[in-house]
Amino acid sequence: MFKTTARWLDTVDSLMTLSKPASPIGLLLGLFLTACACFDAPVSAQDPKPPSGADLVGTSAFASVAAVRPGEPFQVAVRYRMKPHWHIYWKNAGGSGQPPILDLKVPEGFVIGPVQWPTPEVFPGADASYGYAGEVVLLIPVTPPDRLDVDRVSFKLDLEWLVCRRVCLFGNREHLIELPVSTGAEVPPISESHQRLLEHWRARLPRSIRTIKDAGARLEGDRLIVEGPIESEADVVWFYPDDTPGVSPAIPSPVKGRIDAGRFLLDVPLTISPENALGGPLRVAGLVVPRKTGRSSIMIPSIAIELPIPVGDAFSSTTDQDKPPPVRGGTPSERR
Amino acid sequence: MCICKPILAAVLATAGIIGGSLLVAAAPSVTEVAPAAEIGKPAPAFTMKDTDGKSHSLEDFKGKIVVLEWFCPTCPYSGGNGRRSIHNNGAVKELAKNLKAVDSDVVYLLVDSSTAKMRMSADDLAKKDAELKKAIGIESPILIDADTSVAKAYGAKSTPHMFVIDADGILRYHGAFSDQKKTNYVLGAVKSIKAGGTVEPTYVKQWGCGVRYQ
Known part of the structure; x- marks a missing residue:
């Protein structure tokens, strides 16, 4: 019977996120703690302070364009970064679970399309579940109206998710995206890191x-x-x-x-x-x-x-x- | 047994890092699913003790409609104390009130099969459930499925996963508690049974936290 503490989970998680161990001692320590934590160790009932779902999933949101142009569709990208061994769900969670909720509020005249979900992983259980561990970017298509009489537009995004390992926790967070409106011929590009993320996750769309x-x-x-x-x-x-x-x-x-x-x-x-x-x-x-x-x-x-x-x-x-x-x-x- | 797999994985991971090579993890296994209870057939018999040690058998309730709700004390949909918990946000209380209006004899039982999931003994789980029952005011008995055999027999997959059994012991509905908006499928099934009609739907995909079998 393992009674893994939240502190131990954090320690193991930190070690697992290192791209390279600092030293052979670190390696051995990681090996020992990993073995003790039993990979799928639970946040047990004895944990002094279990983490919240918000602690376990980092989120950010950005647009696929640096400026909105009337009538030209773009995407709002929502990035979820899960702590090691925790996962969120696909649009069909499978035998259990719940897909994340993405509630994007747009200005009048803007139209939102269905969320685009990259290919998920399978998580075994009484019946398999489908979802994402590590990281995923979900994409929300947005089409602006043909005419925009404002200089800037803002989008409020309310996120809510169920994150599971052996147990499940809720998390939620709000994001605000503000973009200038452009009617000129040229729009500046988005950052290279955002561009790379979009390319990576668009390639994983079915x-x-x-x-x-x-x-x-x-x-x-x-x-x-x-x-x-x-x-x-x-x-x-x-x-x-x-x-x-x-x-x-x-x-x-x-x-x-x-x-x-x-x-x-x-x-x-x-x-x-x-x-x-x-x-x-x-x-x-x-x-x-x-x-x-x-x-x-x-x-x-x-x-x-x-x-x-x-x-x-x-x-x-x-x-x-x-x-x-x-x-x-x-x-x-x-x-x- | 619990230690071997992670140690092996850690050794492989370490070897992968040292060698500078990509770690290729084993493919996830897919759990075989035991044959589950079927709509229109007799519901599997059970005998389980509740958190006070009192024994309950399905047979005890012959002649009454029985509702089973799979439950887990840490699940945020089921036993947790968050706003999504059906025991904390008033959804179960509202259902109980509505069920009573349809049929005052309806039996509502919670089943907790979380021993494997929580890595707890049946006694410890019963204590935890008893504390939560008192803390958030759960009125129904919570039955402890110590070896998860009842969950397997019913094919319970999530908490909550609902089962409605008619007065003849026939399974008439299983699946989701509600559409998480306005429609409660359990209430609909009980109303149809009382009216002598056809239950529709007989199954809606369940949601919530996973049930783990031993």
């Missing part, structure tokens, strides 16, 4: 299967079939499901597919329950994530798929007429 030649997703009875070419050293693909009320992919999640001769094939059994759709359209959606056996890190890019599911008799029918349209990649001419 690609739609529609953009991939010779790739496609279809329904065969109560199974989702996804296949296509794969250009990486991956030897397996995993399916990370979206939260789609009324449609549940098989558990244990994630379902795994195979790769053979440069192509992947994923076959996901589905449970279709129209009574649980909560009034929305039935659909199946998620990510096909290439992985290399033995590695914890995912490979990019992952592939996003989404298919509507017909209700009633059409679903159980096997006639071509009743089948939902498959989703295919490639250009329109290639599809013909």
